[in-house]
Amino acid sequence: xxxxxxxxxxxxxxxxxxxxxVSFPPDPHLLPSALKSCxxxxxxxxxxxxxxxxGLAEDPFVASSLLHTYLRLGAPGDxxxxxxxxxxxxxxxxxxxxxxxxxxxxAEAAWGLxxxxxxxxxxxxxxxxNGLVSGLNRxxxxxxxxxxxxxxxxxxxxxxxxxxxxxxSGVGDIKQVSVGEQVHGYVVKAGxxxxxxxxxxxxxxxxxxGRADEISAVFRESTHMDVASCNALVAGLSRNSRVSEALxxxxxxxxxxxxxxxxSWTSIVACCVQNGRDLEAVDLFRKMQSEGIxxxxxxxxxxxxxxxxxxxxxxxxxxxxxxxxxGFLHDVYVGSALVDMYAKCGxxxxxRTVFDAMPSKNVVSWNAMIGGYAMHGEAANAVQLFRLMQxxxxxxxxxxxxxxxxxxxxxxxxxxxxxxxxxxxxxxxxSPRMEHYACMVTLLGRAGKLDEAYxxxxxxxxxxxxxxxxxxxxxxxxYGNVPLAEVAAEKLFELEPENAGNYVxxxxxxxxxxxxxxxxxxxxxxxNMGLKKEKGCSWIEIKNKVHTLLAGDNSHPMMTAITEKxxxxxxxxSRLGFAPSTDFVLHDVEEQEKDNIxxxxxxxxxxxxxxxxxxxxxxxxxxxxxxxxxxxxxxxKFISCFEGREISVRDTNRFHHFxxxxxxxxxxx
Numbered sequence: 001x002x003x004x005x006x007x008x009x010x011x012x013x014x015x016x017x018x019x020x021x022v023s024f025p026p027d028p029h030l031l032p033s034a035l036k037s038c039x040x041x042x043x044x045x046x047x048x049x050x051x052x053x054x055g056l057a058e059d060p061f062v063a064s065s066l067l068h069t070y071l072r073l074g075a076p077g078d079x080x081x082x083x084x085x086x087x088x089x090x091x092x093x094x095x096x097x098x099x100x101x102x103x104x105x106x107a108e109a110a111w112g113l114x115x116x117x118x119x120x121x122x123x124x125x126x127x128x129x130n131g132l133v134s135g136l137n138r139x140x141x142x143x144x145x146x147x148x149x150x151x152x153x154x155x156x157x158x159x160x161x162x163x164x165x166x167x168x169s170g171v172g173d174i175k176q177v178s179v180g181e182q183v184h185g186y187v188v189k190a191g192x193x194x195x196x197x198x199x200x201x202x203x204x205x206x207x208x209x210g211r212a213d214e215i216s217a218v219f220r221e222s223t224h225m226d227v228a229s230c231n232a233l234v235a236g237l238s239r240n241s242r243v244s245e246a247l248x249x250x251x252x253x254x255x256x257x258x259x260x261x262x263x264s265w266t267s268i269v270a271c272c273v274q275n276g277r278d279l280e281a282v283d284l285f286r287k288m289q290s291e292g293i294x295x296x297x298x299x300x301x302x303x304x305x306x307x308x309x310x311x312x313x314x315x316x317x318x319x320x321x322x323x324x325x326x327g328f329l330h331d332v333y334v335g336s337a338l339v340d341m342y343a344k345c346g347x348x349x350x351x352r353t354v355f356d357a358m359p360s361k362n363v364v365s366w367n368a369m370i371g372g373y374a375m376h377g378e379a380a381n382a383v384q385l386f387r388l389m390q391x392x393x394x395x396x397x398x399x400x401x402x403x404x405x406x407x408x409x410x411x412x413x414x415x416x417x418x419x420x421x422x423x424x425x426x427x428x429x430x431s432p433r434m435e436h437y438a439c440m441v442t443l444l445g446r447a448g449k450l451d452e453a454y455x456x457x458x459x460x461x462x463x464x465x466x467x468x469x470x471x472x473x474x475x476x477x478x479y480g481n482v483p484l485a486e487v488a489a490e491k492l493f494e495l496e497p498e499n500a501g502n503y504v505x506x507x508x509x510x511x512x513x514x515x516x517x518x519x520x521x522x523x524x525x526x527x528n529m530g531l532k533k534e535k536g537c538s539w540i541e542i543k544n545k546v547h548t549l550l551a552g553d554n555s556h557p558m559m560t561a562i563t564e565k566x567x568x569x570x571x572x573x574s575r576l577g578f579a580p581s582t583d584f585v586l587h588d589v590e591e592q593e594k595d596n597i598x599x600x601x602x603x604x605x606x607x608x609x610x611x612x613x614x615x616x617x618x619x620x621x622x623x624x625x626x627x628x629x630x631x632x633x634x635x636x637k638f639i640s641c642f643e644g645r646e647i648s649v650r651d652t653n654r655f656h657h658f659x660x661x662x663x664x665x666x667x668x669x
Contacts, residue, residue, distance in 0.1 A: 146174065285303045
């Protein structure tokens with residue numbers, strides 16, 4: 001309801017309009033009509049006064065309208081007063097009042113009214129029970145809603161589709177799948193499993209309870225393919241990481257001409273984003289608009305992470321402009337998502353501009369901006385913003401300190417990181433979690449204090465997880481500490497036996513020390529376990545289109561031109577004395593073959609594509625799914641200088657901004 005309709009002036013004009021167009025005493029048929037369209041309590045009370053003055057307040061039709069109006073406007077006290085004055089209290093009035101108190105979450109008052117109703121000699125009916133169940137469910141009292149359905153059934157009332165649907169929603173919220181299965185059994189026996197609302201509620205319940213197979217089974221049994229079942233299916237499958245199945249069914253709904261709404265499209269976009277299918281999310285968002293479905297304030301923050309993850313800056317800017325035109329920028333979630341998008345697309349200053357312009361900020365907004373600075377290695381700005389956050393009395397949370405500790409580790413601010421770690425606990429009462437210990441291990445390890453990092457792990461109050469040991473292993477890679485790396489790797493092999501990345505990292509460490517026996521041993525173990533190294537993949541946006549480049553893949557239509565450009569660069573690098581860092585190749589092969597392996601790393605392919613597809617001097621932004629290797633890091637420094645380009649590469653750890661032969665990380669990464 002808009003603010004204008006709530007304004008006193010609007011209410012007064014509505015009342016004047018009513019008073020001018022009805023005779024006195026007011027007509028008992030016109031008063032209920034006016035009450036039905038009444039937008040606010042003050043006007044309802046004015047109409048109530050008019051009814052009382054004219055003697056119509058006791059008219060059953062008028063009294064019933066007053067009762068329902070007060071309940072609709074969230075004034076149960078006024079409704080109760082009207083009800084208590086009604087000379088004849090029907091089952092309809094009792095049911096309405098019970099439903100009203102239930103919808104406010106006042107289960108005690110609702111049950112009390114049910115007892116009073118029976119004491120007055122009026123038995124509740126199915127509508128009474130439905131109002132009780134549905135009201136309690138809508139008010140967040142899911143357990144009481146389910147209990148009400150059980151009591152209804154125990155007292156001999158057969159729940160209908162409405163009551164069952166509401167109760168199933170409550171079952172999903174409390175995640176009691178065994179109760180849901182009992183309700184499902186009743187549905188089958190009662191013959192209402194083909195009801196569209198019941199089928200949708202069953203899909204929703206099984207989705208919330210993590211039973212993806214049952215979701216599909218219910219859908220196959222149902223004869224309905226409407227927008228409600230589509231939305232429930234997508235949401236349920238998404239919750240259970242069944243994104244491929246969700247996409248397939250969504251396509252089926254679309255091809256059969258089901259009139260999908262903004263909720264349907266937003267759900268499938270969110271499903272893709274949450275499950276790492278960013279390119280599909282981008283395509284679906286564009287298709288949504290081509291179908292004439294306008295995004296809303298929920299769609300935008302759902303799709304922006306997809307643009308961020310594949311560096312689709314132009315798409316992100318378009319979403320920003322759309323949000324501006326639609327007036328969405330006052331929404332704190334839209335603003336926070338824009339801050340995150342710009343930061344992840346390499347435009348940290350644009351992120352700060354959006355952040356500063358936000359009319360209101362919550363902790364998510366502050367975390368997005370501090371995390372953005374951390375991602376770009378801008379420690380001074382991150383710490384300054386963190387202090388401003390505290391000065392403005394915005395309480396930091398777990399994520400805030402993860403960002404702050406992370407940026408201290410990246411910038412080598414060891415003592416500052418120690419101080420914030422202590423401050424988090426003593427000043428803010430936040431007990432460190434695994435991610436905070438991982439940041440501290442990285443902080444100490446990157447500073448060369450590997451033994452101290454190992455001691456911290458041994459002193460942890462709980463068993464270290466894979467994130468902790470992974471942080472230590474990463475630091476061992478930087479300093480070539482083989483004995484400690486083997487300790488960390490063994491722990492990781494126990495915790496994550498199927499994570500090929502851990503084996504690759506240990507193999508990297510052996511390779512950097514030319515310990516080829518160790519490399520071969522790790523490779524054999526990977527082969528025996530059927531593990532394969534994750535392929536390097538990079539994304540670059542050129543002329544509003546996102547290109548995907550895979551290491552060693554020749555499928556890109558411009559691969560011949562890309563290869564020619566890389567060969568030209570290799571000749572120039574060699575002529576100017578640049579030698580590839582073959583220490584970063586994991587196999588004991590001839591030097592020339594090592595050079596060839598390095599030449600096809602995905603970030604080099606992406607940069608080469610950018611160089612041949614854009615005008616001289618145009619900045620290039622690349623996103624990579626793995627950490628950038630040392631050879632590529634050196635190559636990017638050379639290319640930025642030789643080609644006169646600014647090159648930004650975002651790997652799994654941070655942004656590297658290359659310009660004039662230097663990197664923003666200062667080679668501390």
